[in-house]
Amino acid sequence: MPEPLALLSDGELAHLPGSIDPEESAVKRGPVADRIRAALNGLDYAFRAILVIALVLQLAIVLTGIVSRFWFDESLLWADEAAKLFLSLTAFVGGALAFRARHHTTVEFLTGKFSPQWRSSFAIGIDLLVLVAAVVVGYVSLDLLSISATSNTPILQINAAWLVLPLTVGLALTALFAVERLLYVYALRAVVPVACAVALLVGLVYAISVVPSLHLDNGAALGVMLIAFLLAVLLGLPVSFAMLLGSLTFLLISGVAPLIAVAQNTFDGTSNYILLTLPFFIWAGLIMEKGGISLRLVRFAMTLVGHMRGGLLQVVVLTIYMVSGISGSKIADVVAVGSVLRRELKRQGYRPEQGAAVLASSAAMSETIPPSLAMLVLGSVAPISIGTLFIAGLMPAAVIALLLMVLNYVLSRRDNMASAPRATSAELLRATGGAVLPLVMPVIMVIGIRFGVATPTEVSSVAVLYGLILAFVIYRAVDLKALYQIAVESCLLAGMVLFIIAAAFSFAWTLTAANLPSNLAMILHSLGDNRTVFILGSIVLLIVVGSLLEGLPALIILGPLLMPIAGQYGIDIIHYSMIMILAMGVGIFIPPIGIGFYVSCTVSESRLEATSRAMLPYLAVLIIGVLVVAFVPWFTLAVPRLIRGH
Secondary structure, three states: OOOOHHHOOHHHHOOOOOOOOHHHEOOOOOHHHHHHHHHHHHHHHHHHHHHHHHHHHHHHHHHHHHHHHHHOOOOOOOHHHHHHHHHHHHHHHHHHHHHHOOOOOOOOOOHHHOOHHHHHHHHHHHHHHHHHHHHHHHHHHHHHHHHHOOOEOOOOOOEOHHHHHHHHHHHHHHHHHHHHHHHHHOEHHHHHHHHHHHHHHHHHHHHHHHOHHHOOOHHHHHHHHHHHHHHHHHOOOOHHHHHHHHHHHHHHHHOOOOOHHHHHHHHHOOOOHHHHHHHHHHHHHHHHHHOOHHHHHHHHHHHHHOOOOOHHHHHHHHHHHHHOOOOOOHHHHHHHHHHHHHHHHHHOOOOHHHHHHHHHHHHHHHHHOOOOHHHHHHHHHOOOOHHHHHHHOHHHHHHHHHHHHHHHHHHHHHOOOOOOOOOOHHHHHHHHHHHHHHHHHHHHHHHHHHOOOOOHHHHHHHHHHHHHHHHHHHOOOOOHHHHHHHHHHHHHHHHHHHHHHHHHHHHHHHHHHOOHHHHHHHHHHHOOOOHHHHHHHHHHHHHHHHHHOOOHHHHHHHHHHHHHHHHHOOOOHHHHHHHHHHHHHHHHOOOOOOHHHHHHHHHHOOOHHHHHHHHHHHHHHHHHHHHHHHHOOHHHHHHHHHHHHO
């Protein structure tokens, strides 16, 4: 994970994208500048500690609730209010710290082709747009804060303003960190012309907003917003801030609603209790991966399929399938598995681009393996049983994994790749013993949720506790200092994900206000109300939008729009969920713009162009697999029906 900007040395600072020599930055190095950076570092560390304390307290609350419900048959009614405060704090303050740490991923396909001078100009423009979004939404959130201050929460009787306060504080921190980056990273002579261009653009939008006669109708305003949004994303603006700016732009040029609607809907995007599973599953996954779980699962996979043609490539597919049952983040899975296998792949003669292509395609396949963040997010915006989603996703992923392994076999045979000797019985027993404890967790998790023994939130908290016991007590792979760092990393990653969800919630509301659902229904009707056309169109749309929006926002925005239409065509909602999640997964890892594709290349140390070529046959197999799942519902519905029958 990259380090926060101000925590880097001057030498490292000079190598950040678009940066210049520290002596040429807008703020010259000296005692005053150093004291300011030290103060910002202190602020960063303080809020990190607050987030970790909040994370541990929230875990304790959920675990206490489990004990209270099972042993005393009483529920903690106030736990929901505590969760709302924690989610708000993590999303907005954690999202701000993630921005400073450069965790917010961006699409660099276009800007990477520009000259260094143009890349620097675009980087400055991106930070200025982040500053504009943070300042505007933060300012209107003050009104939301004052309105909330007039009421209290029903059970704890806490002033409701405390729930909204993290939104204002987080956006203020984001604005502060954007100013820090502009002053410390870039030369003043480079910042001024870009700032003038951004100011001119902002002034134009504001002028339209204050003159009612210049307001655009909904259709035109929607078109302008979508074009500006896509252009901003392609030029490197983080998706979350692009969605906030898109919502602001639409409301300003259309006059449909006041700007406080953006702050209100952004805040509401974190209010669903089920979202508490996200930071917990992320935390559990990081604990188990840092605790050496990935290495044990790689050894287990090696003994099972390492002797086949393309042995290590087959190991990648099988390991990703197993690791995905522990960590909900597929990007984290790529880093964990890729880091372990990279050197061994190179040692056995596999090209880096081969490993990267298999890694990316395997991660795309695993999007439906519980505890997938995509499933949890989809369950938070649509009336779907998360337990049913969990058990329904196993077979579709297995079908695509099998297709990928067949392709690995064919390509390895074509290239005459040697196979490794079969593992002995003793080696198989040792590897199985090392993998048993890690693999127990996903089994307990799926059974617990599906059969109503525990809620997804409760299961996610137990997963954290189980991971702590394995990594800290049994394996002794991490110490207290490492556990704190893992907790910090979890808070930043969860903050980034929750901030994206909050911004996507506001963006989805804006699209609804622009009458996009009715327009979409009209377009489908004009195509003949054909079920097959709808499924194919959904797949294409999710792949394209998923590649641009990092995946999860695509589900938040398109899920509520498309699922009612799918129901009208008689498509089972669980089956359609699998189609959406798999198509979105392909989009995340599709070359050349998918975020996951870049991560796979970085972990595998491979070149983008070579990996894009190597990815083509795997991309074809992924699409075939999605089509098989889409048009053969049995693969999705067989296991849920079997369990329901019993």
